Amino acid sequence: MSAELSPIDKAKFAAAKRAVQYVEDGMRVGLGTGSTAAWMVRCLGEMVREEGLQIKGVPTSTRTADLARQMGIEVVTLDEAKWLDVTIDGADEFDGQLNLIKGGGGALLQEKIVATASDMMVVIADAAKEVAQLGAFPLPVEVVPFGWQTTRALIEETLVGMDVLGRTTTLRLNGQKPFLTDENNYIVDLHLNRIGDPRQLALVLNQIPGVVENGLFIDICDVVVIGQGDGRVEVRDINEGTIAHDQVDFGDSANIFTDLD
Structure with a gap:
């Protein structure tokens, strides 16, 4: 088989x-x-x-x-x-x-x-x-649904000061609706291409109100x-x-x- x-x-x-x-x-x-x-x-x-x-x-x-x-x-x-x-x-x-x-x-x-x-x-x-450096795969960030667009904007603003190549973000969908995690949260995927300092990025992302957790395991x-x-x-x-x-x-x-x- x-x-x-x-x-x-x-x-x-x-x-x-x-x-x-x-x-x-x-x-x-x-x-x-x-x-x-x-x-x-x-x-x-x-x-x-x-x-x-x-x-x-x-x-x-x-x-x-x-x-x-x-x-x-x-x-x-x-x-x-x-x-x-x-x-x-x-x-x-x-x-x-x-x-x-x-x-x-x-x-x-x-x-x-x-x-x-x-x-x-x-x-x-x-x-x-x-990979030699993390970031080619989109980085998932779990966010609470309340005010998620504001949370997304804060994430994008934060990325300006980070050592990354890309800063595009997308809300993960399930069909036409937002994808829901087992905890009924949303996921915003960060298309960064390369993450220069994963440890710093992980710490900074989790300081943003509305962010529950990020997909960097350091x-x-x-x-x-x-x-x-x-x-x-x-x-x-x-x-x-x-x-x-x-x-x-x-x-x-x-x-x-x-x-x-």
Whole structure:
């Protein structure tokens, strides 16, 4: 079945399959949101069914919660778990310091809360997500609906003093209506092209009234697992300063592919 997957899906699956090796019996695990994270949830579900793995999963979105339950993973809230052993999630971009842009799927607020409530954050990605400097992917900023146009204007005014190449902003839509996050907020996407100082930008954006959170994850990610379409994976540990290589076998995971639509 895996032969029917695109190279990019194979790369995402390879990264997810390697990343779940960080999960041990009895752990409390943050479950990320997005296409790559969905592979991780499927891999964990297989471990629950086939190996008897017992974990408590804290999802970062309603759609991840639905998938986790479908895969047989026990789902609890962060308040119930209180603290997590590890969070595994995807990223829209990551740089050499493992700083991230996240929020392409609209779940950045819950993703950041869960990731920072974890002993370790593991990011799974394909090689195309690595960049020399963040910013090619639009930076999501979650804002409250009340006065959102004023908040957007303040963001644009703030960007004038930032080290960025672009300053265009757009309200994310779902059809003809504003996209709503799980917390019923809006998302304004910042088309910056290049972010010269991600740490400064993250701090400044969160000082703007109406801004709930931004998609810059600074000093949060501990490990990135980069998958390739042929099953090769590279594991970078920012704390240990190590880079390791591994090979994922697609053939032993037929159950994951059989329930794909």
